[in-house]
Amino acid sequence: MNERLSIDDVPIGDEAFTEVLRGWPWLEPSQRSPDPLRTLTAAALAWFADEAVDVAVVEVGLGGTWDSTNVVDGRWPC
Numbered sequence: 001m002n003e004r005l006s007i008d009d010v011p012i013g014d015e016a017f018t019e020v021l022r023g024w025p026w027l028e029p030s031q032r033s034p035d036p037l038r039t040l041t042a043a044a045l046a047w048f049a050d051e052a053v054d055v056a057v058v059e060v061g062l063g064g065t066w067d068s069t070n071v072v073d074g075r076w077p078c
Helices: 014-021 036-050
Strands: none
Touching: 014 036
């Protein structure tokens, strides 16, 4: 999974990936978890915010209207 999230062609490290996901209630075993692609999208956006990236390239999936990447507003400036 790590290679799917990168900044300047450097994938997110295991510790950073774990830290981004730590404490999210929907990842607890007692909760119903979202699908992996929604989790990955949320993790990417959280990591990009934590790292204060200037520009993020977010690849669109095949979900069409229901794709998790639709939460991203690509207008500039935001």
